Amino acid sequence: MLLVPCPNCGPRNSTDLRYGGESHARPDPNTASPAEWRAYLYLRDNPAGWLRENWYCASGCRRWFSVERNTATNEFRDPPLPGDKRGGAA
């Protein structure tokens, strides 16, 4: 069982949450090139190690949050604190 540290609900089974993918900063639409948009939309780092990713607490607080997970060991670190306005973007 993968326990995801929701900042509002505490550790929850991952089945209570929805995986939102890797967390990337959204490029500025006024200045981003097509290549940058393509990279933002479609390209993923997919490392075997620490990765900042988005989660949606679907069955709990219904809030998005981002947290770092080690994709090799499923450890979590740096969960946001309750009330943190940090959303999907890193």
Add this chain to the structure above:
Amino acid sequence: MADTASPLRSTSMGPAFESPVVRNYPTSEGGNLTLTDASATAKWLVRADADGPTADRLGARFGSSQMAPGGALVLGSRPGEWIIVGTPGEVSAAVADLDGLEAQEFMTVLDWTHSRAMFRATGVSATRMLEKVCGIDWSDHMTPDGAVLSASVALTTCDLARNDVDGTPSYLIFCDRSVGQYLFDALIDAGNEFGLTVTASSAS
């Protein structure tokens, strides 16, 4: 086994209430574990800033519950979201107490009575029944009387509140109306091994 639960209830506010639990069950009073369809209870939803004046007026913070001065039960179900439960008069009083706050912040107040099912599971085995269908730690120190949370129950998203009755563990379970019948049956299935009995529908 003296009675059967009626699927139709009515409240003094609005049209006659029709419970999402439409099947009839043999009912009885008492027992170590009881399940009651309390969907006819007046339920209102309030959404506003989690730290704004509405939050201060309602009192209950996320994860906790509090009795309003008029007798309604206020549940802090999510950050910036509250469920107000009680008789129509109690809930109306609690909602009326929010008058004027809309000028200070954006808020939403919605009558949820007809759109949400609400069940009450009571008894010393209620915790063990919930453990079968929900991944939450239901121990007393994690979810004491008054605790409120949202979680998956039998694969449906529910709001839950512990609201003990005379010292006996009791849980209010809210779900979408469309899955009410399914969840009621799922809870009966989970509670059968603990001697669950269905009690007649209640409006509070």
